[in-house]
Amino acid sequence: MKTFLKNSSAISASLADLGNIRGITSREVDAIQKQLGxxxxxxxxxxxxxxxxxxVTALTPLQIKNIKRGLKLYKTAESRFPLWDAYLMGEELSKAIRQCPEVxxxxxxxxxxxxxxxIGDIDILVQLNDADRRKLLYKIARMPQVENIIAAGPHHFCVVLHNQMQADIRLAPSRYFGASLLYYTGSVKYNAEMEELAASKGFRITPEGLMDSHTGEYVAGEQEVDIYRKLQLDFVAPELREDHDILTAAAVHEIPLLxxxxxxxxxMQIHTNWSDGAESIAGIAKYMSHAFPHYHYIVITDHVSSTRTNHVLHPEDVFRQIAEINRVNALMGYDYIKKGAEIDILENGEAALSDDILQQFDWVxxxxxxxxSRDNTSRLIQICKNPYVNCIGHPSGRLIGIxxxxPVNWDEVFTAAAASGTAMEINSRPNRLDLHDEQIRLAVSKGVKMVINSDARTLTHLDFVKLGISTARRGSCRKTDILNTGSWNEIEKFKAEKQQLLKK
Known part of the structure; x- marks a missing residue:
């Protein structure tokens, strides 16, 4: 177990926290203070x-690395992780910590x-009494997920996990757990705006609670919502705590119900072993009917192409797949599986398949x-004009980090999508998350309906929709903005309205 730094009188109290970082002694802290001033x-x-x-001559490369990690300033090209990877690891570590009886x-x-x-690193807030801090540190150090502990202060543990992801574990008693959760959720800009607003009302926000600025008296902090209520604000969901002016909406009670x-x-986008997926139609239907009991329908959307050769469903096989879907639906006793397709948009903006084929599907x-690399604005606008194309898949084409x-003029594309009754996808795959939140916000403001899809190739991919929900929430989406929160009859109505609209 680490021996904590005992500060000498020569060391600034504001630098004393460096002594909570593994391997840093008072001699190194003193050298940092003197050599850097x-x-x-x-x-x-x-x-x-x-x-x-x-x-600083007294520091080794490892000590420098640990200082950077302890202060959350250690960045490399590999130091950011996909949201899904961080979510899985965060949930796993949280579950392990939750098993400790003192937590x-x-x-x-x-x-x-x-x-x-x-995600750069995982932040976890733990509620426990100060007396149990050393017990928890002992147990965390021995958890199989943890490679080593970088820092261990009175209210903070910094650990490196075996996949080299960093986790910052903050500790708080019940009295100010909500205040700490608010502060350590961020963002930095959002926290600054909250502090400014609180100051204008005579309060001060800290990780230890909302305080009266004049008396220093604790006002609230056990739950986040208590702080918002004292500041006469609507609760702001974590996904909205970024750079846009959400607190103005919170003050006038206009926060959307996400x-x-x-x-x-x-x-409404699942791939099977008929194209580039790994599972059979029957296997997917059986799994989803149990794993996602609140789903009323799923749409099989294998890649259908007459020009590509590998990992696609050829047009001549479409009717065989339709027959298989009908067979599985008959075994299930209801029309659970819908017949869909994902098709290519050609360079001129036309659909890669004829309207005769497109009309065979429930969803395209x-x-x-x-x-x-080209500007695809006109291409996306043109495909919106096809009455049998219901949705644009992964519209921006980005692959995160790859x-x-x-280039696209999204204002023009979303205007065209709204005018034609074409939906836009929120693709939930961790390397896509496409559209992203700012584009979603613009699309919704123009009246475009969104569809949240997993774009799954395996059964484990089906859980990706949780990321799509998170992205939609970051884009301020309500239930009514998301087409697949409605019944299939509502989706059929959406499709019919587009065809009727384009006939005028």
Whole structure:
């Protein structure tokens, strides 16, 4: 177990927290203070950013790395993780911590709770009494997920996991658990705006609670909602705590009631072993009817193409697949599986399949799978004019960390989609999350309906819709903005309205 730094009188109290980082002694802290001329961690951070920490002769490369990790300033090209990977690891670590009898409550915080596309590190808030802190540290150090402990202070553990992901575990008693959750969820800009608003009302927000600025008296902090109520604000969902002016809406009680996972009625993009998926139609139907009991329908949307050769369903096999779907539906006793397709959008914006074929499907998704560097505005606008194309799949074409979105004038595309009655997909695959939140917000403001899909190839991929829900919430989506929160009859009405609209 680490021996904590006993601060000498020469060391600034504001630098004392460096002594909570493994391997850092009072001698190293003293060297940092003297050689860099800093007296607080706030003053130290710019020196870390411009590389001057490396000039402190008393520090080894490992110590420098640990200081950066302990202060959440350690960044490499590999230091950000997909949201899904971070979510799974965060849930696994939270579950392990929750098993400790001294722990009263565990919540994910930080950018993971806000549902950002990629995550730098996992933030977890743990409720327990101060007397149990050392017991918990002992147990965390021996958890199979934990490789080593970087820092261990009175209210904070910083650990590195075996996949090299960092987890910052904050500790708080019940009295100010909600205040700590609010603070450590962020974002930094949102917290600054909350602090400014609180100050205007005579309060001060800290991780230890909402305080009266004049008396210093504790006002609220056990739950987040208590703080919002004292500030006369609507509760702001974590996904909305970013850079847009959400607090103005919270002050006038105009926060949207965001869509939730249990409101989804079905998944409308699933691939099977008829194209590039791994599972049979029957296997998917059986699994989903048990794993997602609130779903009323699913749509099989294998890639259908007459030009591509690998991992596609050829047009001549469409009727064989339709017959298989009918067979499985008959065994299930109701029309659970809908017949869909994902088709290519050609370079000129036309559908890669004829209208005669498209009319055989219950749902058609059209996607761009070529020419990713060109401006695809006209291409997307043109496909919206096809009466049998119901939805644009992964509209921006981005692959997070691999391929940037292609150039598009989204204002024009969303205007065309709204005018033609064409839905836009929120693709839930972790490397896509496409559309992203800012585009979603613009699309919804123009009246475009969104569809949240897993785009699954395996059974485990079907859970990706949770990421799609999170992305939709970041885009301020209500239930009514999401087409597949409605019944299939409502979707049929949506389709019919588009065809009627385009006939005028």
């Amino acid at each position: 800093v007296n607080s961690i706030r003053e130290l951070i710019p020196f870390i950013s411009n590389g001057q920490l490396e000039t 009263e409550k565990v919540m994910l915080a930080g950018s993971l709770r806000r549902g950002k596309d990629t 869509v939730t996972f249990d409101q989804l009625k079905g998944d 998704i059209a996607s761009i799978h070529s020419d990713f 391929r940037k979105p292609y």
